[in-house]
Amino acid sequence: MISSVQKISRILNCFTKDEPALGNLQIAEKLNMNASTVHHLVRTLCSEGILIQDSQKKYRLGWKLLEWSNHVMYQQDINTEALPLCEGLVRRFNTTVHIGMLDSGEVRFVLRVASSNSVPVPTFIGDTKPAYCTSTGKVLLSFNPSMIKPTISRGLLRRAPNTITCVEKLKDELSSIRANGYAISNNENELGLYGIAAPIKSYTGQTIAALNMVGPVSYMLGQDTPYMIHHVVKTAESISKELGYISVL
Amino acid sequence: MISSVQKISRILNCFTKDEPALGNLQIAEKLNMNASTVHHLVRTLCSEGILIQDSQKKYRLGWKLLEWSNHVMYQQDINTEALPLCEGLVRRFNTTVHIGMLDSGEVRFVLRVASSNSVPVPTFIGDTKPAYCTSTGKVLLSFNPSMIKPTISRGLLRRAPNTITCVEKLKDELSSIRANGYAISNNENELGLYGIAAPIKSYTGQTIAALNMVGPVSYMLGQDTPYMIHHVVKTAESISKELGYISVL
DNA sequence: TGGTGTAATTTCATAATATGAAATCTCTTA
DNA sequence: TAAGAGATTTCATATTATGAAATTACACCA
Known part of the structure; x- marks a missing residue:
């Protein structure tokens, strides 16, 4: 039927x-x-x-x-608060910027910002990607530990040269992400892509979304990577400060 | 049924x-x-x-x-090409900016840009407003004369102190808009609102949309109005140049 | 712990709507 | 102007949606 x-x-x-x-x-x-x-x-x-x-x-x-779509709750807040900040990142680094949220154990991208100068990256709003092998997903998992077990239980398939397929290694990785406050994905989900992600938190301290900046590995490593990371983290913090609270997903 | x-x-x-x-x-x-x-x-x-x-x-x-919504055709083009330009206007004048298109003889707003600094204006994406008494609508009518008759035939109701309710006056107004390249609406549709609009044209020369900037009458007249008009017209021209062609509505 | 109230959810026989083959209309092209 | 391609309409029938009532889930409170 x-x-x-x-x-x-x-x-x-x-x-x-x-x-x-x-x-x-x-x-x-x-x-x-x-x-x-x-x-x-x-x-x-x-x-x-x-x-x-x-x-x-x-x-x-x-x-x-x-x-x-304008009444989709998170979109409202994101458009007002987060969009300008994301656009700042895009302009500064010529990259593509996303905001992703956990949805049934996967990463769902709810915002994508790129410009005609951005180094092209094949991503789409509304898409999902696995959580365990993307910078966005790893950030969300490391700050939402209750989602780790269900994600692992689906299996850690190798999707690119550096995909973490060992449960113990993934747990270690998530711990250090929690300690560092950001995640890197280098050839883990899609061949040739390098991503940086940092948590966006609500006023309760819960990580509700992640800010992500992606580009081709060669491009990203050709830049001042630590400087990029710093900006991603700082931008995510600014968004957290502005967003206040989102209760969905 | x-x-x-x-x-x-x-x-x-x-x-x-x-x-x-x-x-x-x-x-x-x-x-x-x-x-x-x-x-x-x-x-x-x-x-x-x-x-x-x-x-x-x-x-x-x-x-x-x-x-x-990201696949809605005009939205794609508008997001890539027009959005940054509209945001520039919003930042410069602390106003609210729209793009509207004709849809069955009314103005349909397909883009709205405001910021937390914008003087508040009650408009929503997807809304329609009458064409004959809004700056956006008058621009669209004056450059799409075939729509004038059907619009008039629905009647010109007084909606605010300065609404043009006389057919002849409206025709004159539309002619001068065509000559000037922009339209003003001062207390014509909604009490207390002042709008400026200019045509967005496709490469065929057809006016497919209009760029609009609105604010409270007192606020708008307190600014350098000719300077604002100049910027609205210039921005609409830039969008026209960038947009190329949109075939919908 | 158990009781109470509110709202969500499920069931299933019936009512109401959607379906699709074929006819018709409407362009576009030769 | 004829032929073809696609859009649109029709209407008897098949399929799906409906809603009253039963059940479940959960929060609040004594």
Whole structure:
């Protein structure tokens, strides 16, 4: 049994950066659904502003999604408080900056800031990545120890040359991250990427999110890395100070 | 007959800035729907990431909406190209800046930039306002003459002391806006607000959106208004140059 | 510890809505 | 202007959503 919610979700998922506009038949084919069924759904989605139909009769994601996304709680706070600080980092280092949160034992990216100068990095808002082999995830785990066991129990698969696949080594790594106040990931999740992450804390002291800056290994190591780390940590601290409290995820 | 799309849309619309978290019964009451019906929908919405359930069992808008909103076509381009320029305006003048597009004869705001220093202005992304009595709308109308007639035919209601309610006067106003390259709205739509708007054009020369800067009348007239206008126009031109082409709405 | 109240969640027979094959419309291209 | 491709509509039927009532979960308090 497939519910209407799932059908709608699938339809909206058809639209991507590479295919921002789709015709009725294109959607129906992609989803292996009947064209008239899709048509009914798509028409109603249009009438709600969730899709719009452009001049070539292709459908596109609509303004209603913008409206809703602006009410997503953490997004509100992040836009007001964290965005300008993240943009500062991007400008200073020509990198890509993310904010990630733990979601069911994985890292979910809720903010991404890059510019046309940023060294390109393939990440997307809403994506998840494993927690044990990303700088963001390791920060979140080290400051949320209750999540360590469930993460480990799913297994530590090798994903890149330096992935930590030994439970004991991971625990040691998380301890030193907790001690240092930041995490590094160098070729641990994706070949060629180097990330720095630091905790963002609420007023209760709980680490609710992590600030992350990524770039190609060669680029990042060609910079003054300690200086970068210092700025990531300081920025995360500023965000923590400003954010106050977020209760979600 | 009420479709599943509408039901879902209504549920998501329940979540606002003021009520970012709602329980099952709260939603059911608001919508006058059966609690178990709402529950079924809400559960599936959670499993798709469209809602999330927080630690107090309240539901909130979820990360999936962020993901989709990032694929909304104009949002992509606007975030990359226009956002930094808008932020520059906000910083320089301590105002609130919008980008609006024509949508079925009304102005739909697709971007809003403000800061904690901005003089507060009550506007929201996704909102619509009448075209004939807002600076943004007047710019869009004056550069898209085919929309003038349908707008007028809905009537020109007085909404504030200076609303233009005479068709001839509006046509004159639109001509001079076309000649000047910018529009002013002073107490025309909302009491106490003063707006400046300038056209954003695609490479075809078509005006596809308008840049708008608003503030309280007293604040705006206390500044160097011509200087502000100059900057709004210049910024809109820069965005036009960068944006290239947007085909939606 | 147990009792009470509130809200979330589940169940399942029934009511209501979604489905899809085929017909029709609407462009675009030759 | 004819042919083709895709969008759109129709309507009898299949499928899914609905909601009253039962159950569970949990917080608060004596």
